[in-house]
Amino acid sequence: MRRAFVDALVEMAARDERVVLLTADLGFSFLETFRDRFPARFFNVGVAEQNLIGLATGLAEDGLTPFAYTMAAFALPRAFEIVRNGPVAHRLPVRIVGVGGGFDYGANGHSHYALDDLALARALGGIDVFVPADAEQARTAVLATAGRPGPVYLRLGTEPRGAVGNGSAAFEPGGARTLRRAASTPDVCLFALGPTAFDAMEAARLLEPEGIDTMVVLVSCLRPVAMDELLGAASGARLVVTLENHAPEGGLGSLVAEALTQLPVMPRLWRAGVATRDFAPGSPAYLRSVLGLDAPALARGIAEALDGR
Amino acid sequence: MEVRASASATAIRRAILTASKRANRGHVGSALSVADLVAGILDAIDLGAGPDRDRFVLSKGHAALAYYAGLVEIGLLGPAALHDFCADGSRLATHPDHRVPGVSFSTGSLGQGVSYAVGSALAARLRGSRRRTIALVSDAELNCGLTWEALTFAAHHRLARLQIVIDLNGSQAFGATKDVLDLSPLAARLHAFGFVVQEIDGHDRRQIRKALDLPPDGGPGPRATVARTTLGHGVSFMEGRSEWHYRQMTDDQFHRALLEVGRSCDEPS
Numbered sequence: 001m002r003r004a005f006v007d008a009l010v011e012m013a014a015r016d017e018r019v020v021l022l023t024a025d026l027g028f029s030f031l032e033t034f035r036d037r038f039p040a041r042f043f044n045v046g047v048a049e050q051n052l053i054g055l056a057t058g059l060a061e062d063g064l065t066p067f068a069y070t071m072a073a074f075a076l077p078r079a080f081e082i083v084r085n086g087p088v089a090h091r092l093p094v095r096i097v098g099v100g101g102g103f104d105y106g107a108n109g110h111s112h113y114a115l116d117d118l119a120l121a122r123a124l125g126g127i128d129v130f131v132p133a134d135a136e137q138a139r140t141a142v143l144a145t146a147g148r149p150g151p152v153y154l155r156l157g158t159e160p161r162g163a164v165g166n167g168s169a170a171f172e173p174g175g176a177r178t179l180r181r182a183a184s185t186p187d188v189c190l191f192a193l194g195p196t197a198f199d200a201m202e203a204a205r206l207l208e209p210e211g212i213d214t215m216v217v218l219v220s221c222l223r224p225v226a227m228d229e230l231l232g233a234a235s236g237a238r239l240v241v242t243l244e245n246h247a248p249e250g251g252l253g254s255l256v257a258e259a260l261t262q263l264p265v266m267p268r269l270w271r272a273g274v275a276t277r278d279f280a281p282g283s284p285a286y287l288r289s290v291l292g293l294d295a296p297a298l299a300r301g302i303a304e305a306l307d308g309r
Numbered sequence: 310m311e312v313r314a315s316a317s318a319t320a321i322r323r324a325i326l327t328a329s330k331r332a333n334r335g336h337v338g339s340a341l342s343v344a345d346l347v348a349g350i351l352d353a354i355d356l357g358a359g360p361d362r363d364r365f366v367l368s369k370g371h372a373a374l375a376y377y378a379g380l381v382e383i384g385l386l387g388p389a390a391l392h393d394f395c396a397d398g399s400r401l402a403t404h405p406d407h408r409v410p411g412v413s414f415s416t417g418s419l420g421q422g423v424s425y426a427v428g429s430a431l432a433a434r435l436r437g438s439r440r441r442t443i444a445l446v447s448d449a450e451l452n453c454g455l456t457w458e459a460l461t462f463a464a465h466h467r468l469a470r471l472q473i474v475i476d477l478n479g480s481q482a483f484g485a486t487k488d489v490l491d492l493s494p495l496a497a498r499l500h501a502f503g504f505v506v507q508e509i510d511g512h513d514r515r516q517i518r519k520a521l522d523l524p525p526d527g528g529p530g531p532r533a534t535v536a537r538t539t540l541g542h543g544v545s546f547m548e549g550r551s552e553w554h555y556r557q558m559t560d561d562q563f564h565r566a567l568l569e570v571g572r573s574c575d576e577p578s
Binding site: 020043050055056057059063064082085086090182204205 | 407413415419422428431458
């Protein structure tokens, strides 16, 4: 996704001279492509995330389009107030790029995990929130920022997981994409945040032989909210499930719970996410398994939830 | 080399007192501290229209009254604008709002304005603009780490059309800055950070004007002006007294203050 991001940014910068890339000393072996092509528009601000956002505010006020690149673990958590008072309050086109959503940084440990960044982004109100699922979505998400007048938070994954669906699922602001349709009214409507769509699709396959019909909807944009798509998909399902590499509080689970209150009859909802911070580090695959977020655990949880009805 | 008389600073002080008294709001001491600096800065730069207008960041946003009064002085706000100071629904609140004409950056959370200003100066360079960026910063804001992150970046990139003016009144909410968190030797610190440093009397308009004069070649790097000031300057019973960050005037104090800063004026309506 990082490669796709920087390639798309180079493409955008080639035709839009307002594009500037700032990094807080991250992106080694990725951002060089941009730096070498546009050295005058590349700034390493050093290990200074607050200044990263303050500078971006000053740049954007003068008509430039800064991309501010750092880890998802640091971008909003460390610079939250600067983001709020700067790009959000002034409604400026600052693009905050947070790399390593969830526990993608695996063995680096808890300081490098971003399990609360989406809650912060959603609480800010005036910022778009893009969580692409794969390289193609990352590329199209970068291009989709063009012309958006306010700030955008773009959360990128670092784990190579291939392509969702058939690999041509372009990112769409305010959209949600059905990756797997149920035959009729689904037993289960499974909303998956960005890259967790891989696990959601696998869980749906595991449930099929058990006669459980699962619809999988990829949610890559938390703001603007794809409200009609979310409600349309969820209504009629026996069980709605959200899956995210983030705490269920404030992320996709919260968003869907809030949305479902608009239905005349609320379906059952299971919010699967990182519900604890008390776990030992490990690879993303290992963490998915110990946190109950891999496909077998999801399939088991869904089957049990339906049985328990 | 005409130096405008301090009439505008006097008018700013009168407006600060009158608006604050009318609204029973505002950080009077802080605003009076920078009245001369604001008058000097607004004289030195052009906040008019267009992308190449100069940028002024009032990082010490709690002195907004001085800024608004200055904007009235230069005609960007109408003469009656301050009648709405802190009125319900008015954009002229205790801290600056970027929707107010002449205000590019909303401030109020201390320690953020220098970072905006450095980004703005970098933007001017990238756009090939000759415009200036000036930030007016309180001494206590230098407690904040972000300020030093921003200063480091400005010096590293030699943003010579950036000027940081520090309102060194030596006073913050709980008392003297030297007792809260000592910043001395401030000029030496700024010099060590890579700034071209001047020290001036922040109530002397001639020194202010000279400090704000940008050399034609721009100079070797960003500039920091350490302006020694007095909190509440011009009103004897406020001068140097930390409580005037927050206190409001009684009627009697208001009339005495008005007399001290200049001619007597009308009651606030």
